[in-house]
Amino acid sequence: MKTPSLKSLALALSALAAPALTALPASAQTAIKVTLPWVFQGPDSFMLVAVDKGYYKAEGLDVTVDAGRGSVDALNKVASGAYEFGFADLGNLVQFASESPDKAPVAVMIVYDEGPFSIFTLKSSGIEKPEDMAGHSLGSPVFDASFKLFPAFAEATGIDESKVERINMDGKLRETMLLRGQVDMISGHYYSSYIDLLQRGAKPEDLTSFLYSDFGVDFYGNAVLVQREIAEENPELVKKFLRATARAVKEVLADPEVGVAAAKDRDGLLNAEMELARLKLAAETLIYTDYTRANGFGDADPARLQRSIDQISGVFGLDPKPTPAQVFDASFLPPAEDRVLP
Structure with a gap:
């Protein structure tokens, strides 16, 4: 699956009738x-x-x-x-x-x-492809699925995961810390981190995303x-x-x-x-x-x-x-x- 345009969120959805329910006591x-x-x-x-x-x-x-x-x-x-x-x-x-x-x-x-697994960074970071991640920091809570599966992304893209500093942080702060420059990248569910970044003032054209599924991580x-x-x-x-x-x-x-x-x-x-x-x-x-x-x-x-x-x-x-x-x-x-x- 190819990553959709960050500006394109439209999805044609049809109506579904809901029949009446009879609940048990x-x-x-x-x-x-x-x-x-x-x-x-x-x-x-x-x-x-x-x-x-x-x-x-x-x-x-x-x-x-x-x-x-x-x-x-x-x-x-x-x-x-x-x-x-x-x-x-x-x-x-x-x-x-x-x-x-x-x-x-x-x-x-x-x-x-x-899988919704993804990494986000700012275009100003200069990270345009996975190989550019070496020497940069990746922040997220340790329990985040994308964070835990980063080794699979690294193996699929041929990068050395040991050269990416991984920083544990509060999940509710990760997008803010990226925008403040406290980390170079964050991991998270694609739909969640993207919308949270927009909500905190980021513009679509300021963001670069890496959806794991676009790089051979077919989970x-x-x-x-x-x-x-x-x-x-x-x-x-x-x-x-x-x-x-x-x-x-x-x-x-x-x-x-x-x-x-x-x-x-x-x-x-x-x-x-x-x-x-x-x-x-x-x-x-x-x-x-x-x-x-x-x-x-x-x-x-x-x-x-x-x-x-x-x-x-x-x-x-x-x-x-x-x-x-x-x-x-x-x-x-x-x-x-x-x-x-x-």
Whole structure:
């Protein structure tokens, strides 16, 4: 996938009718906790919409969705049993499955068919291509997926990662620190860091971006994941959760303002215009791909999933290397006709 123009955020989305729901009595609801990978934002708002519209309640689920502190944090929360479901990066899950195969959650619905991993810098830095990164600093929280996967980007582009100084920082400060010149580059989800930089006064023409997928790092992005014990012992619960979630994904894609409103209800300080742009950019770059247009969202291409696992395992020296079945299970997905993109 080629990086879209930074000025072009438009995405043609059609309307999706929402039939009426009949929720089960409160006494029949199963309590479920879900953790997001980051703060409430437009791109991750579909679960919030499923809560607000009663889609989960109609399936007998009383769902609470909490903000998170990165994909690693989300994985740990689900693995520990504190949360039943999460939304996190599949690449981090591969590493987790190698290190803790008995505790690792399992992905059950891929929402981001492309990885959002990216690096941003200012044009004034003189960094125009990956080879120019040597001798410069890269800042981000240690739990940031793009930060953790930088070795894969370095290997794919042939640069020496040891020559790039990596600086741990608060995730809410990274864009500000880049604009102040306190670091030369930052890593982050493409749709998130780009919109945050604009919100802090940067102009599109002042920025240079490196989307990992444009340089041969062909990883999946975020997926819905669940405790492995729940997947094994209560498959119907997982199917119910995904049925409601898929419905909300389609609704948010068809009407992005619904997702923005749900996120803003949780964080009144959100800039609705910026969140709408962030959501559309995420959909354009991560969800609408050749594969999902042909097959719908949620599933994985087996050969591509194996390549991703092989590449991640090779870069990080994972031993044992997880199998695709340890990482992703498509058996809980709704029928393909219910996962067609609007």
